[in-house]
Amino acid sequence: MKIAYLYHRNAANAEVQSGRPASIRRQLLAMGAEVEDIFPLSARPSGSSLSRKILSRLTGHYHRGDRDASYLAALAGEAQARMAGRHFDVVFCPGSEVISALETAAPITFCADATFANLVNYYWDFSRISAAYLRKGHAQEASALKRASLAIYPSEWAARSAIDYYGMDPQRVKVIPFGANLGAENRREQVEQWIQERPGDRVRLVFVGRDWKRKGGDLVVAAVQSIVAQGVKVELDLVGCEVPGRLRGVPWIKTHGLLRASVPAERARFGALYAQAHFVFVPSRAEAYGMTFAEANAFGVPAIATATGGIPSVVRNGTNGFLLPPEAGPGDYARTILRGLGDLKSYRQFASRAFEEFETRLNWRVFCHRYVEAVASLGGSASGFNRARSNNNENRICL
DSSP states (O other): OOOEEOSSTTTTOTTTGGGGHHHHHHHHHHHTTTTEOOOOOOOOOOOOHHHHHHHHHHTOOOOOOOTTTHHHHHHHHHHHHTTOOOOOOEEEESSSTTTTOOOOHHHHEEOOOOOHOOOTSSSGSSSSBBBHHHHHHHHHHHHHHOOOSSEESSHHHHHHHHTTTTTTGGGGEEEOOOOOOOTTTTHHHHHHHHHHSSEEEEEEEEEEOOOOTTTHHHHHHHHHHHHHTTTTOOOEEEEEEOOOGGTTTTTTTEEEEEETSHHHHHHHHHHHHHHHHHHEOOOOSSSSSSSHHHHHTTOOOEEEESTTTTTTTTTTTTTTTTEEEOOHHHHHHHHHHHHHTTTTTHHHHHHHHHHHHHHTSSHHHHHHHHHHHHHTTSSSSTTTTTOOOOOOOOOOOOO
């Protein structure tokens, strides 16, 4: 299968989009696909877009130039020029923007963790957006979906938006969970050893996220304070975020700053924090997917999370973590954590199931195999791979 891999940024860089584009590309190559890199693209939003952004901020609104028709046309034009004169079985893009104006004979496919409609008034930086940006954002998403032969989302939350809001044909929408970038090489014997070594006389929690507020950082601290007040020993590791000054010096908090998976020493340190933790605790207020939950599962670490956005497609309540409703408070989370560790034998079985979710569902090998099967079902070339055959003609999301 010859794939034109399109993206506006460097898709081979493990720091881009939390490593998702690089992981997909690497796995496709490992499967024997012929991947042609059509990235990065040099087109940039125009100067007038910057002016509109500044003016919008002055009036208390949010505007960006990444959905402007002129910018999207420039991206598509550059991609088409680099693809000209060559045959591709399929086009793949780890996002919807680049394909919005793309003209090509090859089937167009993309994956994204959310639609534009999902984000509006859900993420804080998509609240109070300008009327122009709102209009352009919806137009961009609709155009991408119109051109796409296949749209892949990691959650039913996002897939349902593509179908219900933008009218995408359900047969051209697939739900395939994203995989873990960190811990992808972990094996069961090693993970089971980590699970057995976790202490029974204290609670070790890890919080991962750059956006302290959106990821629920204050809620984490309040919940842990409740656990500490009950006389339980707790160690809380904070990764990737700028910690509020009031928390510096708190004895049960350890801060680690941003740990980059592309730097071997930092990657090893990050992995060690997961391996030693009982739970990853990230009660996000808004979340399109939650890569950290898949990565925690790769270390046999169950998740404590919120049932919001795309998280329920990653974390199955009672299987690889616990999901609490958005209105849950610190006490609810504290009780869930302590109950989850009430019996060490049961916890270890729970942690083992979390790793099984990574093995069978939350890894890039599974993602790419299912992607290839979905492409084959479109009728395009799938040389070297097993073609998918399905007799299911129901009008529903394909899982």
